[in-house]
Amino acid sequence: MSKSTKDIIIEAARDLFSENSYHKTSMSMIAERAGISKGTLYWHFASKEELFQQIMSSGGSYIFKKTKEIVNSDLPADKKIYEYLKLKTIFFSQHQKLAAIILNNTELISEEFKEKMIKGHLRRVDLMVEIVDQGIKEKIFAEQDPAILAVLIIQISNTLHSEMICIDEIDEEEKIDVLFEFIMHGVKRGKKNEG
Numbered sequence: 001m002s003k004s005t006k007d008i009i010i011e012a013a014r015d016l017f018s019e020n021s022y023h024k025t026s027m028s029m030i031a032e033r034a035g036i037s038k039g040t041l042y043w044h045f046a047s048k049e050e051l052f053q054q055i056m057s058s059g060g061s062y063i064f065k066k067t068k069e070i071v072n073s074d075l076p077a078d079k080k081i082y083e084y085l086k087l088k089t090i091f092f093s094q095h096q097k098l099a100a101i102i103l104n105n106t107e108l109i110s111e112e113f114k115e116k117m118i119k120g121h122l123r124r125v126d127l128m129v130e131i132v133d134q135g136i137k138e139k140i141f142a143e144q145d146p147a148i149l150a151v152l153i154i155q156i157s158n159t160l161h162s163e164m165i166c167i168d169e170i171d172e173e174e175k176i177d178v179l180f181e182f183i184m185h186g187v188k189r190g191k192k193n194e195g
Contacts, residue, residue: 008114009034010058013051013136014095022052053113063091064127071127077135078184081153084131085179088157089172125150132187141187153183 003011012033016025027048031041045051070083128150135141141149157179 004122005034005036005040009041009044009051009169013048014055017052018057018095021123022048027193036154049110053110054115057116057120059091060117063088064120064124067124067127071130076140077108077138078140079132080131080134081183081187084153085160085183089090089176089179093172123155135187139190144187150191152186156183156186171187 008088009030011027011028015144016033020029025048027041028038030048030051031038034041045054065113066087067084070080070087073080075083125147130147132141132146132153136143136146
């Protein structure tokens with residue numbers, strides 16, 4: 001199946017933003033890299049900011065879709081957490097430069113887009129709550145508020161990923177294992193289990 005013009009544009013922009021930074025990449029450069037005219041580019045995206053936000057949205061949509069597949073699998077809860085961490089580690093590793101660009105260009109995110117990102121985050125939290133609920137039922141996780149554990153798992157993985165992607169001497173598998181052990185140690189313990 002051949003890629004759509006929109007997909008070709010997004011791929012070209014993602015590469016150029018990663019190579020040159022957002023501010024040093026022009027719409028002309030993106031059109032040239034995509035092998036299209038500037039008119040065609042502007043037909044699909046009204047501005048560089050809109051294109052940047054589309055790239056961010058597509059990354060979030062991809063993570064959500066793959067997380068949903070993990071949630072719907074027959075794996076035990078701890079294996080689902082591992083697969084989730086693996087998904088995010090590989091995604092962040094493949095998009096290292098772009099992740100840094102996103103972190104360093106938050107001014108490009110409008111209030112409307114922030115609201116969209118918050119809704120997406122809440123949808124991911126709902127998926128993680130399903131995994132945590134399963135883990136509590138399987139007696140793998142401590143009996144704590146599933147929503148709190150879900151948010152903690154997501155936030156810890158986000159924070160550690162943003163720091164760990166910069167450490168090239170640690171391979172992906174080791175990063176996944178470190179994250180998994182850290183998170184599992186936390187969710188297995190808890191006030192209700194310590195007594």
